[in-house]
Amino acid sequence: MKLYLAKGTISIAVAIALEEAGLSYTPVVLDFAAGAQTQPAYLAINPKGRVPSLILDQARLTETGAILEYIGSLAPALVPQDAIQAAKMREAMYYIASTLHVNHAHKLRGQRWANEDASFADMRAKVPETMRAACAYLEVEVIQGPFVLGAQLTLADAYLFVATTWLAGDGVDVTAFPTLYAFMAAMEARASVRKVRAAGWL
Numbered sequence: 506m507k508l509y510l511a512k513g514t515i516s517i518a519v520a521i522a523l524e525e526a527g528l529s530y531t532p533v534v535l536d537f538a539a540g541a542q543t544q545p546a547y548l549a550i551n552p553k554g555r556v557p558s559l560i561l562d563q564a565r566l567t568e569t570g571a572i573l574e575y576i577g578s579l580a581p582a583l584v585p586q587d588a589i590q591a592a593k594m595r596e597a598m599y600y601i602a603s604t605l606h607v608n609h610a611h612k613l614r615g616q617r618w619a620n621e622d623a624s625f626a627d628m629r630a631k632v633p634e635t636m637r638a639a640c641a642y643l644e645v646e647v648i649q650g651p652f653v654l655g656a657q658l659t660l661a662d663a664y665l666f667v668a669t670t671w672l673a674g675d676g677v678d679v680t681a682f683p684t685l686y687a688f689m690a691a692m693e694a695r696a697s698v699r700k701v702r703a704a705g706w707l
């Protein structure tokens with residue numbers, strides 16, 4: 506399988522999950538600074554112009570959550586067996602996709618939602634507040650510790666970890682959230698995370 510990714514983006518969650526699953530893949534690194542995601546060659550792969558995209562022999566997959574679920578189907582140890590715990594994993598993943606990632610995108614991608622320059626500044630200024638509120642929620646309601654679902658590392662951990670690497674740049678003092686901070690440290694110790702860091706992807 507071929508994974509289209511870009512440095513520092515949510516696509517690295519897929520790389521971490523693939524590493525955790527022990528699955529081999531061919532990474533294709535897009536240069537966002539050069540706008541590679543907007544070029545016809547990539548739009549033919551993913552018309553949304555976003556990463557990740559995972560190319561299989563039989564299908565092209567997009568959307569981080571969907572790709573992670575596919576990896577989970579190949580590596581069931583990354584999904585809780587208990588139905589309620591599995592739903593809690595997905596609760597975290599949907600929250601990351603629909604809220605945390607969207608909050609973060611208001612910093613640099615304001616043109617998705619508005620046209621006026623003044624709107625962009627306003628959206629950017631709000632990011633520390635919305636990201637901090639998300640962290641407060643994650644701290645109390647989501648992360649059981651050390652991983653999202655406690656001792657078992659699941660798909661949600663790869664997903665959340667990449668989003669946490671954005672927090673300092675988004676103006677959040679992560680040390681104010683001890684459970685979240687310990688989660689980040691636990692993830693940093695994983696061979697999967699060391700590998701993507703060594704590759705320069707985070």
Ligand SMILES: N[C@@H](CCC(=O)N[C@@H](CS)C(=O)NCC(=O)O)C(=O)O
Nearest residue numbers: 514515542554555556557568569570
């Ligand atoms: N809903 C998509 C969002 C993917 C997404 O927005 N990725 C960002 C990087 S974090 C991207 O490719 N941005 C490129 C752009 O906006 O030009 C998912 O979860 O996979």
